Amino acid sequence: MIGEGGQQWSRKVLDSWFRRVPAGNLDSRKCPPKFSTQRFMKKFASSPLILLLALVLYPMPASPVWAESNEQISVLLIDGQNNHNWKVTTPLICQILEGCGRFTVDVVTAPARGESMESFTPAFADYDVVVSNYNGQSWSEVTQKAFESFVAGGGGFVSVHAADNSFPQWSAYNRMIGLGGWKGRSEKDGPYVRWKEDQQRFTRDQTPGGGGGHGQRAPFLIVVRDTEHPITTGLPSSFMQAADELYDKLRGPAENMHVLATGFSAPATGGTGEHEPLLMTVQFGDGRVFHTTLGHDDTSMKGVAFQATLQRGTEWAATGVVTLPSVDAQVLTSDTAAMRDPDDIAPDALAEMPKIEGLGWVPLFNGKDLSGWSQKNGIATYRVENGIVVGKTAEGSPNSFMCTIKDYGDFELTFEVNDDPGLNSGVQIRSLSKADFNNGRVHGPQVEIETSPGESGYVYSEGTGRGWITKQQPIKDAYVNGKWNRFVVRAKGDRIQTWVNGKSIADIRDPESSMKGFIGLQVHGIKRDTGPFEVRWRDIRVRELK
Numbered sequence: 001m002i003g004e005g006g007q008q009w010s011r012k013v014l015d016s017w018f019r020r021v022p023a024g025n026l027d028s029r030k031c032p033p034k035f036s037t038q039r040f041m042k043k044f045a046s047s048p049l050i051l052l053l054a055l056v057l058y059p060m061p062a063s064p065v066w067a068e069s070n071e072q073i074s075v076l077l078i079d080g081q082n083n084h085n086w087k088v089t090t091p092l093i094c095q096i097l098e099g100c101g102r103f104t105v106d107v108v109t110a111p112a113r114g115e116s117m118e119s120f121t122p123a124f125a126d127y128d129v130v131v132s133n134y135n136g137q138s139w140s141e142v143t144q145k146a147f148e149s150f151v152a153g154g155g156g157f158v159s160v161h162a163a164d165n166s167f168p169q170w171s172a173y174n175r176m177i178g179l180g181g182w183k184g185r186s187e188k189d190g191p192y193v194r195w196k197e198d199q200q201r202f203t204r205d206q207t208p209g210g211g212g213g214h215g216q217r218a219p220f221l222i223v224v225r226d227t228e229h230p231i232t233t234g235l236p237s238s239f240m241q242a243a244d245e246l247y248d249k250l251r252g253p254a255e256n257m258h259v260l261a262t263g264f265s266a267p268a269t270g271g272t273g274e275h276e277p278l279l280m281t282v283q284f285g286d287g288r289v290f291h292t293t294l295g296h297d298d299t300s301m302k303g304v305a306f307q308a309t310l311q312r313g314t315e316w317a318a319t320g321v322v323t324l325p326s327v328d329a330q331v332l333t334s335d336t337a338a339m340r341d342p343d344d345i346a347p348d349a350l351a352e353m354p355k356i357e358g359l360g361w362v363p364l365f366n367g368k369d370l371s372g373w374s375q376k377n378g379i380a381t382y383r384v385e386n387g388i389v390v391g392k393t394a395e396g397s398p399n400s401f402m403c404t405i406k407d408y409g410d411f412e413l414t415f416e417v418n419d420d421p422g423l424n425s426g427v428q429i430r431s432l433s434k435a436d437f438n439n440g441r442v443h444g445p446q447v448e449i450e451t452s453p454g455e456s457g458y459v460y461s462e463g464t465g466r467g468w469i470t471k472q473q474p475i476k477d478a479y480v481n482g483k484w485n486r487f488v489v490r491a492k493g494d495r496i497q498t499w500v501n502g503k504s505i506a507d508i509r510d511p512e513s514s515m516k517g518f519i520g521l522q523v524h525g526i527k528r529d530t531g532p533f534e535v536r537w538r539d540i541r542v543r544e545l546k
């Protein structure tokens with residue numbers, strides 16, 4: 001196949017370059033002599049037009065190393081030789097890292113087995129962290145030295161699964177990974193390192209014997225042995241990994257090595273009966289190394305356990321800290337392996353609008369009467385008509401609110417609303433009415449409702465004097481006058497999100513307001529000699545979160 005020649009290319013650059021085909025200045029970028037046609041076909045085969053364009057314009061321009069944002073960690077992922085299917089697993093590692101929004105990944109593919117390695121000279125120093133999905137021939141001495149300098153000088157390194165089989169003769173590499181397996185490894189390479197449950201500590205065993213093995217592939221429990229390391233803080237203390245190889249009998253110098261988690265290598269599946277190291281960190285000079293033995297194949301890489309530890313370990317290797325969100329024990333459980341398609345990894349789990357179909361929704365309005373609700377403050381009238389709550393203004397009345405008797409904390413809310421032109425309305429969330437606050441004045445966040453052009457969907461702090469909580473209000477037209485408009489609201493922690501007719505309107509943090517309170521339908525007071533106006537609601541449903 002074309003393109004195993006050791007050239008470095010950037011997935012991001014490929015993407016942006018194709019977007020820029022009509023206007024791009026192709027001459028300003030160097031052309032890599034080769035690139036991976038297979039990977040390229042796979043990535044773009046779904047779009048025949050783009051594929052055609054690409055093939056017409058091949059060879060394509062490369063760019064210097066991608067450095068789009070200081071916020072993102074730059075990763076160089078190495079593949080090209082492996083006794084495992086790296087053509088399948090490399091794209092998955094890319095998705096796992098890039099999907100969470102913290103990383104940009106470039107892939108460098110080493111020459112195929114048997115070819116000269118002299119041309120393989122990745123620009124390690126241009127990256128924050130190198131991730132190895134490589135298990136193959138030795139690199140040139142120049143490349144080995146460059147890699148040692150990179151890591152010893154403070155670069156990050158992540159060894160994934162069979163990368164720890166590589167380079168049995170390369171002393172510095174074996175000190176980086178701490179423990180390795182196969183390829184003649186034995187007592188000459190260092191001890192076995194195991195957790196002893198009866199002693200509650202790790203032991204180093206110099207017994208003669210081979211290095212590297214595994215039982216049958218099966219799901220297994222990962223037990224965290226250091227819950228205070230940045231990589232493991234925020235993870236449950238034990239959690240299941242998807243079916244994977246549980247490496248055993250690894251041997252190595254184990255210098256400056258810290259085992260974060262172990263797995264019991266069960267004799268029933270051909271294992272050693274030992275608690276074997278699964279996740280490790282190693283200090284190498286000024287560089288940080290994260291070593292995961294997980295990740296045999298695509299199934300294992302669908303395990304959230306693999307994904308979360310790879311993301312966190314890679315961030316830590318690059319920066320020394322972990323800022324990625326913690327993973328709840330509800331997600332990463334200790335009885336069943338949580339699975340997630342790497343395609344589905346998103347930087348923000350709450351970015352999407354809640355689906356208004358599905359389980360868990362509870363109607364707040366029975367369509368017949370206002371049982372479960374009570375009116376507060378003004379004297380606007382509320383009646384029920386054909387399954388619709390109709391609010392009607394009353395001259396001289398202050399703002400009126402029809403409020404749920406029940407309080408809600410974290411929830412998703414949806415309703416449809418049709419408002420007369422000229423009437424300001426809204427739906428209160430997490431709101432309060434207390435005798436000792438302005439004589440029971442309803443106050444709290446209000447999701448604004450008004451005819452277009454207006455601020456529908458933005459969040460106002462009703463009754464507090466704070467004014468708008470949503471400081472910026474660029475969208476003025478998601479509301480359609482004279483029709484039913486679908487509103488969706490999510491309140492979770494201090495975050496409030498709103499959508500109007502499927503369009504995201506507000507996404508704010510509001511730590512000042514109450515985190516719990518009633519939901520209320522507002523009919524605004526009106527000016528003298530105006531109105532009456534009406535506002536109608538229907539299909540009011542709530543889904544409590546957690």
Ligand code: ZN
Nearest residue numbers: 084162245296
């Ligand atoms: Zn394997």
